[in-house]
Amino acid sequence: MDADRYHLALTELLMQLADDDLVVATRAGEWLGLAPHLEEDVAFSSIAQDEMGHAATYFTLLATIHGGDRDDLAHLRPALARRNSVMLERPNGRGTYRDTPHFDWAYALARHFFYDTLEMARLDRLVQSAHRPLAEAAAKIRREERYHNQHHSMWLRDIARSGPDVGRRVELALDRAAADAVDLASAGPMAAEMETFGLLPDASHLTDDWRARVAQALDPLGWALPPLRGTLNGRHGEHTQDLTQLLQDLGEVYRSSPGASW
Amino acid sequence: MAALDHVMDPEMPGVSIVALGMVHTVAVDRERVRITLLPPFVGCPALDVMRARAVSAVSQATGLEPDEIVVEYSAAVPWTSDRVAPSCHRALRSRGIAPPPRVTEEVMTEMPPVACPWCGSVDTEAEGVFGPTACRSIYYCRACRNPFEAMKPV
Numbered sequence: 259m260d261a262d263r264y265h266l267a268l269t270e271l272l273m274q275l276a277d278d279d280l281v282v283a284t285r286a287g288e289w290l291g292l293a294p295h296l297e298e299d300v301a302f303s304s305i306a307q308d309e310m311g312h313a314a315t316y317f318t319l320l321a322t323i324h325g326g327d328r329d330d331l332a333h334l335r336p337a338l339a340r341r342n343s344v345m346l347e348r349p350n351g352r353g354t355y356r357d358t359p360h361f362d363w364a365y366a367l368a369r370h371f372f373y374d375t376l377e378m379a380r381l382d383r384l385v386q387s388a389h390r391p392l393a394e395a396a397a398k399i400r401r402e403e404r405y406h407n408q409h410h411s412m413w414l415r416d417i418a419r420s421g422p423d424v425g426r427r428v429e430l431a432l433d434r435a436a437a438d439a440v441d442l443a444s445a446g447p448m449a450a451e452m453e454t455f456g457l458l459p460d461a462s463h464l465t466d467d468w469r470a471r472v473a474q475a476l477d478p479l480g481w482a483l484p485p486l487r488g489t490l491n492g493r494h495g496e497h498t499q500d501l502t503q504l505l506q507d508l509g510e511v512y513r514s515s516p517g518a519s520w
Numbered sequence: 521m522a523a524l525d526h527v528m529d530p531e532m533p534g535v536s537i538v539a540l541g542m543v544h545t546v547a548v549d550r551e552r553v554r555i556t557l558l559p560p561f562v563g564c565p566a567l568d569v570m571r572a573r574a575v576s577a578v579s580q581a582t583g584l585e586p587d588e589i590v591v592e593y594s595a596a597v598p599w600t601s602d603r604v605a606p607s608c609h610r611a612l613r614s615r616g617i618a619p620p621p622r623v624t625e626e627v628m629t630e631m632p633p634v635a636c637p638w639c640g641s642v643d644t645e646a647e648g649v650f651g652p653t654a655c656r657s658i659y660y661c662r663a664c665r666n667p668f669e670a671m672k673p674v
Contacts, residue, residue, distance in 0.1 A: 297647065297648045297650075297658070300648070300650055300651065300652070300658075301648055301649065301650035304650040304651075304654055305650070307563045307565070307654060308561065308562070308563045308654060309563070310563055311561065311562040311563015311564065311654075312562055312563065314562075314563070315562050315595075391595075394595040394596055394598075395562075395595045397595070397598045398559075398562060398595045398598040398599070399562060401598060401600070401674050402561060402562065402654075402674065404628060404629075405649050405650070405672070408629065408649060409649055409650070
C-alpha cells in the first residue's frame, strides 16, 4: 500500500517537473528572433534550451518510474494527463510565432520571474530528495538555474529604473501572470505524500517560501505580488485550450512518425 | 583514456572532453568498456555528438566493436567548471575564450571581470550571461576593444 502511494507520489512529482519545463521551454522558444534585442534573443533562446534539457532529464527519470519511452511521455500524453501550471501554457501574447506575433515582453518577463523563483524554491528542496537520481539531477540543474534567475532579476531591476510608464506595464504584466498562477507554487493533490516520503522535502511550505522569495525581489523595486487567481488547477490535470494547441504544434513532427530517429 | 583525449567538443574544436573534465569513470568488465561522462550543461545539444565520437575513438584504439562500448551521461557528480584542466586554459584562450574563474559565491552572482584572452587586460566587463553556447557568456575588453567569450563558472 505504502509502496503504491510512494510510486504514485513520485510519478506525480516528476510529471509536474517535466511538464512545467517542457511547456515553459516551448513558450520561451517561440520568442526566437522576436526578443527586444539581439543579445536578449541569444539569452532567451539559451534559457529555452536549458529548460528543454531539464525537461528531457525529468522525462528520462519519469520513464524509469512510470514506464514507457521518454519522448512518448513528452509528446503523446493528452492535455488532461499533464501536470504543468496553467500560467506556463498561456500564449506569449496575441498572434502566433508563425503568423503576426504581437508578443508581450513584459508578460514573458513576469511569467519567467515567477517560474524561475519557483524553480529555485523547488530545487533547494529537491537536492535533498529521498529519490536519489532526482536529488542528483536537481543538484546539477540548480547550478544552471541560478543564471536564469539572475537574468530575469537584472531585467526587472533595469526596468524599475525606467520611469512610471514602464513600471505600470510591468505591474499589469505581473497581474496577468498572477491571474493563472493559483496552482503554480502548489505541489498538487499528493503534496502531503511527497513530504512524508521525503520526495519533495518541506512541500507544505513551498507556496509560502515562493511568496516570500517573490516579495523579497519585488519589494525593493516598488512592486508587490498581485493576488493569485485562476479557476483551473494544472496540478489536477485541468488545462486551457492553449495547452491543447501547444501540444499539437510541438508534437506534430513527432507524431508524423513515432519512434523515428532524428 | 588516451583515445578519449582525441574526442573534441564540436562547439570548441581542439578542446577535448578529457580536458573539459567530462570523463567521470572508465571501467572494463570482461569485453565491454563502460564510460561515464558528466554533461557540462544538461541541455547541451552537443552531448550526442560527443557520445558518438567517444564510441568511435575507443573502437578505433582498441579494435572493439561499437556495441561493446557503452558511453553514458550521469549526474552522479555534478559537472562544475572547476573540472576544466588548467592545461586546457591555454587552448581555450587561443580560441578567444577566457577560461572559467574558480567557482565561488561571488563569482556566480557578480560576474566579475575576467582576463581578456586576446590582450590579457582585466579591464573587461560582462555584456551578457548567455553566449553562443550554453556554457559561455559574452564579455567586452575595454583595453583592446574586442568582444570575447568566457566559459561560465558553474
